[in-house]
Amino acid sequence: MTAIAGRAWVFGDNIDTDVIAPGAYLKFSPEEMARHCFEAIAPDFATKVEVGDIVVGGRNFGMGSSREQAPQALKILGVGAVVAVSFARIFYRNALNLGLPVLFLPQAEEIAAGDHLSVDPVAGAVVNATQDRTYPCDPIPDHLMAMIADGGLMPHLKKRIEAGLIKQ
Amino acid sequence: MPQTLAQKIIARAAGRKTVESGEIVTCAVDLAMFHDSSGPRRVAPRLEALGAGVWDPSKVVVVTDHFVPAADVESANILKLTRDWVRDNRIGTFYDMEGICHIVLAENGHLTPGLFAAGGDSHSTTAGAFACYMAGYGATEMTGIMVTGEIWVKVPETIRIAWSGEFCTGVCAKDVMLFLCAELGMDNSFRVVEYDGSTVAAMDMSERMVLTNMAAELGAETGIIGADRTTVAAIEATGADVPDDALDWRSDEGAPYCAAHAFEASDLVPMIAAPHAPANTRAVDSFARVSVDQCYIGACTGAKYSDLKMAAAVLKGRRVAATTRVLVAPASTQATRRAAADGTLAVLTEAGAIMMPTGCGACPGMGAGVLGDGETCISSTNRNFQGRMGSASAKIYLASPYSVAAAAVAGHICDPRDFLT
Known part of the structure; x- marks a missing residue:
């Protein structure tokens, strides 16, 4: 997995999927939806976020709906990883299934907007170059590592089907 | 074990x-x-x-x-x-x-x-x-x-x-x-x-x-x-x-x-969740006189047959206040049929409620009944996240069907127990 590095976009606790992926746009394509990502609370996010940037959350990031368009919108916009104190369960699973690294970092609240971060989801580390701090964190869980290495659940399933591991 | x-x-x-x-x-x-x-x-x-x-x-x-x-x-x-x-x-x-x-x-x-x-x-x-x-x-x-x-x-x-x-x-x-x-x-x-x-x-x-x-x-x-x-x-x-x-x-x-x-259970009073999270909940008396533009009875949480009955218990023989509107989107066609058969729907519509199609409706902001800029809604649904039911500047208060119906009659948030004695 290549290094993930970019600027921090910092959000607070309990960021819900309605602000990440507003319901009114669910009928459109994920690409169209992505243009409205965080519209209600950070209207310039979708136009200003750059490839590799890292979204930083507080507690319970991604609470609410099962809509996969939430992590998908972040991925479409080029977000390299999400680092948060904690994640809501469906968002966490959805992000990893789509190949978007998500890492629990208890000290996420020390990160300031615009800080230059780099993230190593395999080793479990977040480096804040702006503040000259390095945080160890839990790596991606072992049982999901093969899926992440394959790039997400879809390529992982394809590989298993081709290897004859899933009966069709 | x-x-x-x-x-x-x-x-x-x-x-x-x-x-x-x-x-x-x-x-x-x-x-x-x-x-x-x-x-x-x-x-x-x-x-x-x-x-x-x-x-x-x-x-x-x-x-x-x-x-x-x-x-x-x-x-x-x-x-x-x-x-x-x-x-x-x-x-x-x-x-x-x-x-x-x-x-x-x-x-x-x-x-x-x-x-x-x-x-x-x-x-x-x-x-x-x-x-x-x-x-x-x-x-x-x-x-x-x-x-x-x-x-x-x-x-x-x-x-x-x-x-x-x-x-x-x-x-x-x-x-x-x-x-x-x-x-x-x-x-x-x-x-x-x-x-x-x-x-x-x-x-x-x-x-x-x-x-x-x-x-x-x-x-x-x-x-x-x-x-x-x-x-x-x-x-x-x-x-x-x-x-x-x-x-x-x-x-x-x-x-x-x-x-x-x-x-x-006997210690519990009617509770209201203020914008923009279900955890922003306090007892109903903390919100007295918050006026509401819309009262919504809907969703998987709050529009089953029993929820329609609760709303009807408050609305029976009363009228929806002129300053607000009541939208009712039953959670299933079975709930609609039961409520129609026993007169519950008639109680709601006589009070001035507007019947909406069955479905998730305005709760996730996808169906009819969404909110405009700065509007306030009291809703029997489950989430009041910012922008969920329409405009990002709308305010959603979550409540029981009793409390939504009480607000409908008064035009503002109030204690439903005053309508049920």
Whole structure:
């Protein structure tokens, strides 16, 4: 997995999927939806976020709906990883299934907007170059590592089907 | 080794005698449900890319509820795609515009104790009222289930929440859940919430489903309630077969809970959640005279037959205030038929309520009844996140059907008990 590095976009606790992926746009394509990502609370996010940037959350990031368009919108916009104190369960699973690294970092609240971060989801580390701090964190869980290495659940399933591991 | 109900179901689905909290197991899925928003439109292209079919169409239930009835061409095309996919893949069960998925599963006897189910919707936790283990997942994960019939589970710990005694008139399960969102917070991730106690034992299934439905707002893996005579009677009433072991699906004596809370039902008052989170809950008297532009009775949480009855108990013989509007979107066509047959609907419409189509409606901001800039709504739904029901500057207050109806009469938030004595 290549290094993930970019600027921090910092959000607070309990960021819900309605602000990440507003319901009114669910009928459109994920690409169209992505243009409205965080519209209600950070209207310039979708136009200003750059490839590799890292979204930083507080507690319970991604609470609410099962809509996969939430992590998908972040991925479409080029977000390299999400680092948060904690994640809501469906968002966490959805992000990893789509190949978007998500890492629990208890000290996420020390990160300031615009800080230059780099993230190593395999080793479990977040480096804040702006503040000259390095945080160890839990790596991606072992049982999901093969899926992440394959790039997400879809390529992982394809590989298993081709290897004859899933009966069709 | 004594096991919680959640552990017992996970163990059974994983082909094990027991499981321990924290271990990761693979479970066979007994029932997979998704709807028009999360389902075929997102799953079908993925299955096609994999060259894979549905592992067992007889175990799949598809429901249209989010884009119904179609208000624009995009929605109509999503519904058409859903219907075509169900037909082409010979899906076992399809409910087209018959109600919100969680309610339809219960009404049609799909939920029996001990079932391990997966749903493409966060409120799939609702099924736990029937002693099922059902959690919500996203579309890629549901695609994985379609291909393999399996899903990984990190065996969660269980929080036990006991309620004892009787509610005051005008207090109900919705008030319990708003109270618990404030009390326990919304980040109980990777834990199951199990409800018991004499208050829960006395509840009908409709009220129990509010407890398990809003386990989603607690952030829980799922919510669950052990099976009893009420569970069995409700399944029998649907005409479905009740498994012989139905009453065995309860937590064992001495089961390992990670936390236990006990509350007195008679102490609870009507609760209101202020914008923009269910955890922003306080007693109704903190919000006296907050005026409301819209009063919404809807969603899987708050528009079942019993919820319509609660609203009608307040609205009977009264009129909706001239300064507000009341929209009622019943949770299922069955709820509509029952309420029509016994006069409940007439009470609502005589009071001035406007009947809306059955479906998820304005709750997720996808159907008719959304809010304009700066408007205030009191709603019997489950989420009041910023922008959820329309404009990002709208304010949503969550409440019970009693409290929504009381606000409708007064034009502002007020204590429903004043209308029920």
